[in-house]
Amino acid sequence: MSNEPRLPLGISRMLKYSFQLYKQHFEKLFLLSLFYFGPIYLVMYLLMPAAMEQSSTSLNNLYHIFAGGAIDPTWQRETLDTGAFVSIVRMVLFSLFSILYVVLLGPVFAAANVFLVQAVFNREAPMSIKEAIKRAFQRFGALLGSSLLFGLIIFGIGIVTMILIGILFAIGAGGIYASGGGSVGGTVVGVVISFILIYIGVLLLWSYFVIRWMYYLPVTALREEPLGLGRSWALTRSSFWRLFGVMFVMNLIVGIFSVVVEPLFNAIIGSEGLATMLGQIVLILLRIVLFPLPVVLYAVSFFDLKVREEG
Template identity: 30%
Template sequence: MDERFSRPKGFGQILDHTFSLSKRHFKDLFLIFLIFMGPIYLLQAIIELASGVSFFREVGVGETWYEQILTSFDDTEDVNLGADLGIALVGLISIFVAPVATAAVMFAVDHMRKGEEYTVGSVIKQAFSRYWPMLGSTILFGVIAFCLFVVPVIIITIAGVVGAIVLPVVGIILAILLFVGFFIGIGLLLTRWSFYFGSVVFEEETPGLSRSWKLTKGRTWVLFGLFIIFSLIVTMISTILEMTFGLVLGNSVLLSLIINAVSIFTTMIFSVGYAVMYFDLKIRHDADDLKEMIGEYHTPQI
């Protein structure tokens, strides 16, 4: 077994272990997501090309080069209908294939943890064996998350409007306070349930929400912070590269392909991080269970 998997890790150690695994096993991990997402992104590119989007460099109207680049992103252009259709199609299909790719990465990390040999094909096969429980649990989690976000938005909107009518400054402050409060509260709540996926994949517990609640006990703030850090890293990488290549390529098909390749990379890192956090929770929880059993064993019976 990999020694780093055998002991509980702190905040920084989880980040370091995630990037270390991603670097050492980049080829296999990236290939897993490429197998699932590559054909979908290729289909998106074909749709965009068929709708009239330029492959190498898409420019709009304007006197200077930067005006031409900026206007190429104008959603009022007819060609963007094809681009929007491609994005919508990718999002829809991803709902059904992304859980398998994530599970395959988690199985790969599990083999690394145990020091076992594996192939990309073998972990994909393992992932498909849990397909329907994973899909059903993911859809359920998505519905719960959607409802948790919709209700606060309605409350914040009503409070902000009412406050603005009474006193504009009060309405703005109230809306900000409610937004921060709901963001933290919902984030912590979803963090407690977020490891349902690992429970479904490895423990065959569906939908896995109660198991996740037990695993995350006492670690909610740390895990919430890790999710924020991973999200910030993913956002920064995607934004920087999109802006950099966008200045040269405009809203072209090639830019979409580059962005999608970056998306595969960042999703891979996030999935590895999720797996590392899950196994860390397992180590901690199993150790607590063992201590409890030992305590009960040594407790004198009356």
């Protein structure tokens, strides 16, 4: 790693560099991830022990909470049926704790990873986990403020894009219906294809703003700007497609684990008592192991942007 030239990295080299860094500094990255997710799983076990005793459906719900997805209605219905008011209270408490925890400590965890990667990227003395976390907490207020602002902006853009999807789809479907002339099947296919194309287009538009502003966090952590949004926009002005491609590939790699490996693993261990619990513990550890990968790539891509700009 120390011999790696600090040159602008393409998609394949950036991925390779990130995996090398992840491998060589696995212990620190794993411990950081464990420190971050450990309290979440502990509180989940204390407030909703039944959820930890179920199949991976409950764990998938926890994963989707932090991935921005929705809770499986089947699991939600089963939970409500078993405990009525107490279950509702516990679910609400856990949800509130999770939201506050992620909002308050998520930026700190990401910044700590940025500091670890910075030390490697600049060929400095290895940084300890304690030092990385300490430096991140020194920027707690700025990280929290900039993260809240970024979240509000992206949330607002998300709402606008959803409205845009609805409007464009209504116009497209109306045009297909009004044109007539074709079979019912052809009309349905045309509507479906138009919806998919509109959805992909609007999703790319939303992704554009996310990628252009998402480097606010390392900028803020490194004290380059108070909020970091303007600096992030400048750094990414000619790198959107490269960043979109590398992030897409990394998320595809990590996503394969949830889509393929987890169901296969659950099928192997079965659904009986101790085997299920041990299997869930293994799945939790695997998630904790995988989580630093996209965070490391995020930090590496940021410093690559700085190399491209500063030379």
